[in-house]
Amino acid sequence: MKSCKVRLEEIADPANLREAFLRAAKGKSHKRDAMAFRSELDRELAMLRCEILQGEVRVGQTTEFTIWEPKERRIHAPCFCERVLHHALLRPCEADFERWLIGDTYACRRGLGRDAALRRAEQYARRHRWFLKLDVAKYFDSIPHGVLLGEVGRRFRDRRVVALWARIVRAYECGPGRGLPIGALTSQHLANFYLGAVDRFVKETLRVRGYVRYMDDMALWSDDRWELRRARIALEEFVIRRLELRLRSNVHLQPTARGMDFLGYRVRPGGSVLARASRRRFIRRWLGIERDLASGRMGEATAQRSLLAMTAFVRAASDEGILPRLFSGTGHRAPTASTAAAVGTTRLTTAAPPTATGTSRATATGTSASASPSAHGCRSGWIGEALNRPVSSSRDRAGRTQQRAARCW
Secondary structure: OOOEOOOHHHHOOHHHHHHHHHHHHOOOOOOHHHHHHHHOHHHHHHHHHHHHHHOOOOOOOEEEEEEOOOOOEEEEEEOHHHHHHHHHHHHHHHHHHHHHOOOOEOOOOOOOOHHHHHHHHHHHHHHOOEEEEEEEOOHHHHOEHHHHHHHHHOOEOOHHHHHHHHHHHOOOOOEOOEOOOOOOHHHHHHHHHHOHHHHHHHHHHHOOOEEEEEOOEEEEEEOOHHHHHHHHHHHHHHHHHOOOOOEOOOOEEEEHHHOEEEOOEEEEOOEEEEOHHHHHHHHHHHHHHHHHHHHOOOOHHHHHHHHHHHHHHHHOOOOOOHHHHHEOOOOOOOOOHHHHHHHOOOOOOEEOOOOOOOOOOEEOOOOOOOOOOOOOOEOOOHHHHHHHOOOOOHHHHHHHHHHHHHHOO
């Protein structure tokens, strides 16, 4: 394993810290802590640089909240100053983590992400008869600090850089000496890096040709069912012995023709559609936006950003037909952001195209565009009508919306 030459002075370099601030401020510039940091930018960056070089940087200041979809998770969002620190640390170190990962690992990587993982899974589903689906039980809460920092220590020559990583990792515990906080940039990259040993074990020791991993979701394909059974046993032993983790008990070993639930989609040899839970969640959110627009609880710009992210998630499925059913049409494809903009009638804030991981970035423009479907592209107006002109009766619209949603099933 080749070690990384990144030094602490590189991380604390003023140019690196300033670039880290710009990255941390993307999408957060309207937040109070970001505005306060910007107002004293030079002083804040100088203090952060001094703390990094002295090994006394403050970490562990987070805001905690819970999300409930697709499942309950406790999020620990770091304060803005710590976000700057994370970006400053990862900017020179990310390339080294990248070198350790194989080509079929897709989370937290530039140019890859969810959509690329889905396309690769579709390729393997067309080529092989059987699949094995695995994931780690309570992955982020179970990562052992000692083993993780041992792997990190072998990657970096500068012991001060390793000490900075250790300071960040040990600032949070879900159990004695275990756990990474969900919501921190460093946690995502460390968690993805930690399972790099599994990737190499599958490809180099087990020699399974069909393999995709997205964070702790792992899928293996083969024409030999017994090969996958042996791989399952070997992987269970490996993650316990080497990584001190545990695979979940609900392992799926089935023919690819039945379809595999992966990243919110149902992957079959002929293509992918939304998984049942994702479809229900999409309809529920769509109805919620309709109600919020009708009642005035949601503004048009907010609705546009939400709709663009939702439709981008659906469009990633190669064989999904829910959007054409929701939109009237002249074609068989739901309108994209660009086609919606062409027929938009109001001057609204548009949203940039979604990234590989399915997120979107809002940007203000002066064009007369609508990032969400316009009234010209939706049946009876529906969401597009709500965005482009006032809604007359929320009760009538809610009833019509429920009827359309029922037909989409």
